[in-house]
Amino acid sequence: MNFADRICAEIKKKQSHAVIGLDPVIERLPAFILDEAEQNYGKNDEGAAAAFIAFNRFIIDTVAPYVAIVKPQLAYYEVYGAAGIDAYWQTVNYAQQKGLIVIADAKRGDIDSTASAYARSFFGDASNEWQTPKKVDSLTINPYLGADSLEPFVEQAIAKQTGLFILVKTSNPSSGDLQDVVTANGTIAEQVAQLVHNYAMRDIGTSGYSSIGAVVGATYPEEQRLFREAMPVSLFLVPGYGTQGGTGKDITNAFNSDGFGALISASRSIIFAYEKNKVQTGEEVQLAIKNAVKAMNADINTALKDVNKLYW
Numbered sequence: 367m368n369f370a371d372r373i374c375a376e377i378k379k380k381q382s383h384a385v386i387g388l389d390p391v392i393e394r395l396p397a398f399i400l401d402e403a404e405q406n407y408g409k410n411d412e413g414a415a416a417a418f419i420a421f422n423r424f425i426i427d428t429v430a431p432y433v434a435i436v437k438p439q440l441a442y443y444e445v446y447g448a449a450g451i452d453a454y455w456q457t458v459n460y461a462q463q464k465g466l467i468v469i470a471d472a473k474r475g476d477i478d479s480t481a482s483a484y485a486r487s488f489f490g491d492a493s494n495e496w497q498t499p500k501k502v503d504s505l506t507i508n509p510y511l512g513a514d515s516l517e518p519f520v521e522q523a524i525a526k527q528t529g530l531f532i533l534v535k536t537s538n539p540s541s542g543d544l545q546d547v548v549t550a551n552g553t554i555a556e557q558v559a560q561l562v563h564n565y566a567m568r569d570i571g572t573s574g575y576s577s578i579g580a581v582v583g584a585t586y587p588e589e590q591r592l593f594r595e596a597m598p599v600s601l602f603l604v605p606g607y608g609t610q611g612g613t614g615k616d617i618t619n620a621f622n623s624d625g626f627g628a629l630i631s632a633s634r635s636i637i638f639a640y641e642k643n644k645v646q647t648g649e650e651v652q653l654a655i656k657n658a659v660k661a662m663n664a665d666i667n668t669a670l671k672d673v674n675k676l677y678w
Contacts, residue, residue: 368571369504369529370579370601374626376434376467381678382663383621383670385469385603386429387633388438388457390418394638396651399424415449418442422457424648425637428655430464432663437603437631439471458502467503469603469629473533475508475515482518489526504529506581506603509558516565520578524569529577529601532565534558534593537583537606555589559596566600575601575627582620584612584630590619594627602628608635608662614669621670625677630666 367375377383392400392414399420407413426436438457443450461468474484486494490501507519509532516532523530535545535555545555559580566576576599582590584606594602602620606612607630620628639658640651670676 367527368569368573369523369527369577370575371571371573372503373435373467373529373601373629374571374573374575377626378677380432380434381667382433383628383630383666384433384659384662385435385437385629385631386425386433386636386659387471387631388422388425388436388461388637389442389633390421390637391442392417394641395421396640396648397646398648411446411449414446415443415453418446418450418453419456419460421637422453423460424652425655426457426461426464426466428652429636429659430466432656432659433466435467435469435629436461437469437471437633439633455500458500462503469504469506469529469531470502471506473506473508474519475511477511478514478518481515482522485519485522489522489528501526501528504531504579506531506533508533509561513561516561520565520568523577527577529579531579531581531601531603532558532562534562534580534597535582535586535589537585537610537612539585541583541586556592556596559593562600563597566597570599573626574624575599579603581605584616584620585610587616587619590617594619594622598622600627603631604628605631608632614665614667615672617666618669618673618675621675623675625670625675630662632662636662 399417403413403417407416443454458468488502488505547554562580566578569577579601582593582602584604604620617630636658640654
């Protein structure tokens, strides 16, 4: 099944456009998880990895009834070397076993031969008998090196029915330093959007959406409208909701009139929701996270209803 078709089907099932970022920070994990990891492994890479695995499974079990997609950011795991990378893939496998779609937030980008290797590392290579089978459902990539760095990712994503999200307009405050630079053909971000659209037209599913998507930040709601027009068949991965200040009202322009087209990402505001009330027991932590994700769904759905873009 086309990646976008899978996304749309799962969104309908869960009635949720939310993406939960699995970005663990060792100092912020609940004491009951840290204490067990330290007792079993000590304060080292292996202990941190064990804590991440336990925390992520806890998060996944809590949010799985309410969302369709999770997005582990690789950098948080790479801090802890090989043990951290193993924790990353254990997280991917566990999420997929629970029926969730996994977006690997790695923002890879390099020359064509290296890009091909990156794509194989995330999407798997059935022809390589030395590689342990593993595969994410989608990957974020950086377009800065140009078309020949994107083509290997696009080819493999389409062939393996996985997805891509290409950075177009990111949510960070200084994104305009490069992305908003005006050229003879519009801003750099607008040129990337045209490139994304050209790729997207190569693989459109029955849902009307492509497996080739774009990253467009929640912190720039007016730009969302322009990019939505420029990339009508691409799914948008929309960071910036929650901790970075974005709300449901800030993301409606990322959606098409059919009520689809955007995946709204939140990490810290969900997975560390328990910090607000300084709770620490497993039941209290789980309840805080559950309430946060349910509130996020309600906020997004209410905002879409207000602009006549709510599907269900």
